[in-house]
Amino acid sequence: MALDDRKTDFTFVGTRPNRPDGLDKVTGRAKFGADMSAPGMLHGAILRSPHAHARIVKIDTSKAEALKDVKAVVTRADFADVPFKPGLAGEFWNVLENVMAGEKALYDGHAVAAVAATSALAARDALKLIEVEYEVLPHVTDVDKAMAPDAPVIREGAADYSVPEGMHPNVVRYHESGHGDVDAGFAEADLVLEDSFVTEATHQGYIEPHACLGLLGNDGKGELWCTTQGHWIAQKTCAALLGIETSQLRVTASEIGGGFGGKTTVFIEPVALALSRKANRPVKLVMTRSEVFRATGPTASASMDIKIGMKKDGTITAARGEFRLQGGAFPGAPGDMTAMCAFAAYNLTNVKQIGYDVMANRPKQAAYRAPGAPMGAFAVESVIDEMCNKLGLDPIEVRLKNAAHEGTKASYGPRYERIGLVETLEAAKAHPHYSAPLKPGQGRGVSCGFWFNHGGETSVTLALSEDGSAQLMVGTPDIGGSRASMALMAAEVLGIPYENIRVTVADTATLGYNDVSHGSRVTYASGLATIKAARHAVEKLCERAAAKWDIPVEAVKWENGCAVPSGPNAGDFDPMPLADITAKMGRTGGPISGHFEATPEGAGVSFGTHIVDAEVDPETGKTTITRYTVIQDAGKAIHPTYVEGQFQGGAAQGIGWALNEEYIYGEDGRLQNSIFLDYRIPVASDLPMIDTVIVEVPNPGHPFGVRGVGETGIVPPLAAIANAVSNAAGVRMKQLPMSPPRILAALKDNG
Amino acid sequence: MDYHSPASFAEASALAANATGVTRFLAGGTDVLVQLRSELVTPDTLIDIKKIDGVSDITRNADGSWTLGVAATGAEMSEHAELSRDWPGVVEAMDLIGSTQVQGRATLTGNLCNGSPAADSVPAMVAAGVTVSVTGPDGTREVAVEDIPTGPGKTSLSKGEVISAVNIPARGNNAGDAYLRFIPRTEMDIAVVGVGVSLRLDGDTVTEARVSLGAVAPTVLLVEDCAKAIIGSTLDDAALDALAAAASAACNPIDDKRGTIEFRTEVAGVLAKRAAKIAYARAKGEKA
């Protein structure tokens, strides 16, 4: 969707006002998922499987139900046998199965029953009285082992048509793409390097646990308040899982304490509603941190083989990758995404990528910023770095030599429109960081990263008030300062101050459908919709002015917040400010609003380049990140501070993923580190100041040139840090996280 | 759950002696309350010792030794300039525990009696030769810190016994101590290896030394071979290598989510050297 009315000079866009939700958040006035209460409210708690894989022989809830404080107990029998609704099909069943186990518990932490009681403590105590008889089954948690012939089968018949014959039933989807002839390409190369890499699953690590308040009557009408990245998907899914009509469930998104992709589906929401329906009272459910780790989120874990051929001058002649991703006991690991993104930064004549989606006895993987892409980038960019070292070439020069640009046939198929990869590489090369001297024991790493970005279904409404202020209703929960960006874009179109616009994340009863806040889509799609809704309102404002002046509407234009005659021939009238028009709107035709609903298709792919310095203690294997610079194409930064925040957040989370974060399973298949003490996300003092450079190569698909920035920032860090650490340690690190014991062992192996 | 707040250690001891089920003393509560909330340990009897007179006092005795009340917190220790000057290793070990909030509550005694092999203040106390006063039904006895832990989560205290004071010896001249721990991050983590060293010099030569290791065995260890390796030396490279070798040899760790056997064994040696150098510099009056 190319637009010919793209704007390039701005009044409000590009400034850095405070976010409208900032004061509420720093003063504690903001209401998060657990902050809502209702009269007569009960507290829910969920019983979870202690086994990685077990048949549920029997559940006896009678003792719990007999307690006076207990008002409802639910198991799988209390959920609708889902009649496949259009558009939801198989994944729908998966969500139900994940929300409440059916015949089998599929992972440690899988929900098997839930209670609602008059206090949180009573609910927790009641869980202990539920007797579950399990028949423990063999389990598998490792991706390569889950594909091996002797692996226990998690679910027969889960594979789709794409899987080649002869593969283990745990392989449920297969992806293959590319172009050219890789074998011929390898034959042309001066150096061919082949290597294998593994990454562990990590959790999104949002600070706010999942929490909700649900109310559902026997008349099939309900209300749900929850922390989510998308309340329409919560509405649609909950309604289907409970067998009620979608429109009868009204869902309100609370403020959200982080999501990063992990809050794009439901976990406890249908359970709270099922308990409420049974007890006929509102039910609140709040997960503990341990439940968050055991039963929500994590990413896939990955095992990958890469082969790249290169000429002495750094030209890549061929590239091939195999990516095996384990996404828990359900289909959905993004093996296809990993494969498609892995080589997307390069202009390759010969490329082939294969991705596998593999099931194992772990929680259902959820999106985590650019799902699948960071792992592939880690493997591919590590091999490129090693080849640069072997051929004595500069890593940025080699990337520039092979960089994708406008017109390049992407490794995953289409031809790129205008993209900004080369600009990020040039900015990296010119940045003082890249030429700064390194101290002994330090190493430097660079990496590029790619993400698709997404449009998605979007509805926005803008209503003007009599006093000339505006209320904007968007349907995408604000996970990164988006209300500020929306207000800036509306201000730009309307020509009224940023402060005069209140942006509300509307509930599902107030607006049409909105896709989740994911795919880096909010500033792009809700932004585009905001601009169009504001322009719609401006058309009406111009009509009112035209009527007043008694001239054709074509003879009126909108400038700096006022209707003005479009030229000398239109007539001689004083500019008519927005507030003058709205003050009289009730008498001149009624309320003035603007609307926009669509599925914008021009999201515009995004690239970034990161530079990292790391220092490794050779005696303990401990890594310190000493300097970090993020350079990324934002298309147009609407609110530069929040763009920088996204860049820095990607780097911070990448540092955690690269160095210490990992899911650790015991021999028994149980998660061993389900608290923040042992699941080691970086603390503030682990991080250097993360420097940022915003590159702006406008996206032709957005009126102001926006490209989403939320996800690309987590694609390069794993590789850039691995390259820095490998260069500092003098040994190639091929397994994440690069925890001190792994680095020390690698140093010893290296002599 | 029964909650008591006795006014004396004798009373606390009697309450504990007569209690049935799981009993916990409540000092800072940074272990007890966390374990309670996560349903690891739900005590039947909780005896809060913070209402007993003098439990937060930090006192320098006439002979230069120190007596610390059992509720004196990490923050109170760090803010005590004289104590920090005498025993920087003990104070820095305690100061490593948790965050600012945890520092306002956590105590040496709680850290010791929680019985974690990875407890940070314990190797520093062992190296420093700290003892505790234990009040029980039969009166009060003095016990060396290294004799309190008997295994993960276990202590040698018998039913009805409560620690009533922490006794730190007089520092004396030409002496210094230090504590180092290894964690993969920079704070808010649990020791993968901890090493406490305390030593005294005559000129450049080490005349007395105590070296203690944490997180490398079921209990914190006092390692005589480490002391032997450096006593009589000027902490030259050969002595340091011998110290590292003795520290590694003393390790009897496990493989777990926090570190491997090989890693802990190796790093114990590395940290022993580094801690000894700091203690040595402090004994020489250098800033370290």
Ligand SMILES: Cc1cc2nc3c(=O)[nH]c(=O)nc-3n(C[C@H](O)[C@H](O)[C@H](O)COP(=O)(O)OP(=O)(O)OC[C@H]3O[C@@H](n4cnc5c(N)ncnc54)[C@H](O)[C@@H]3O)c2cc1C
């Ligand atoms: C966020 C956080 C971070 C932490 N970080 C660290 C760390 O880095 N290093 C570390 O070592 N620990 C750490 N801890 C654990 C804890 O803070 C320490 O062990 C602390 O020193 C415990 O002291 P307390 O006074 O809070 O003990 P409490 O919780 O009050 O008691 C702990 C145990 O000691 C017993 N006890 C207390 N007083 C007496 C007494 N007078 N006589 C006999 N028994 C007694 C209790 O019965 C109980 O078993 C951390 C805890 C938290 C919550």
